[in-house]
Amino acid sequence: MHAEILDWFAEYDARAARGDIAGLADLAVFPLNVVTDIPGGAAAARTWDREEFIEVMTEVVGEGAELRSTRTPHLLGDNLAVVFTDASVTVDGHDHQMRYADILIRTTDGWAFQTMVQPGHGTGWEPARRG
Numbered sequence: 001m002h003a004e005i006l007d008w009f010a011e012y013d014a015r016a017a018r019g020d021i022a023g024l025a026d027l028a029v030f031p032l033n034v035v036t037d038i039p040g041g042a043a044a045a046r047t048w049d050r051e052e053f054i055e056v057m058t059e060v061v062g063e064g065a066e067l068r069s070t071r072t073p074h075l076l077g078d079n080l081a082v083v084f085t086d087a088s089v090t091v092d093g094h095d096h097q098m099r100y101a102d103i104l105i106r107t108t109d110g111w112a113f114q115t116m117v118q119p120g121h122g123t124g125w126e127p128a129r130r131g
Contacts, residue, residue, distance in 0.1 A: 005073045005081055005104060008111040013067065021057050025050050029105060033115040038122035045128050056121065079106035 008027075015023040031047035038044050048056070069087035076082060081104045089096050103115035 001075060001078075001081075002073050005083060005111060006071060008104070009069075009071055009083070012113075013069070016061050016067065019061060021054050021061060024057060024061075025053050027112055028053065029107065029112045029114040032113070033103075034121060035115065035117045036121040036125070037119045038125050038127060040127070042127035044122045044125040046125065060121075073104075080104070081111075 012024065012027055015027070028050075030050050030053070032049075032053055033045065034048055035043065035045045067087055067089045069085050071083050071085045073081050073083045083102050083104060085100050085102070087098050087100070089098065098119065100116070100118035102113045102117070104111050105114050106112075
């Protein structure tokens with residue numbers, strides 16, 4: 001099953017490399033949970049609909065970025081996985097390191113991502129609060 005998940009990510013990466021943001025959205029289940037850090041030492045969580053995902057990822061993926069990643073899937077059962085990614089992205093000749101996780105679920109159409117846990121999306125977000 002690890003190979004199946006890594007194949008899924010190969011397709012995801014190919015779409016990202018082409019700048020096919022709508023194609024990336026086709027690989028998700030919406031509403032999509034997004035958990036991220038925010039300036040000031042807190043974190044935040046939101047749900048994105050397809051339109052917000054496309055808007056944000058169009059800015060994030062942009063053009064001309066080269067992504068290299070190592071992914072480590074952890075199966076939580078036959079239909080759930082948490083995948084940790086260590087990545088390096090080169091933008092305008094500068095390398096940036098990042099680590100993030102995705103929660104994938106098996107749908108009737110195959111694997112899809114449903115939760116992104118990634119730093120850097122929370123500028124302007126309100127911090128998460130308990131209760």
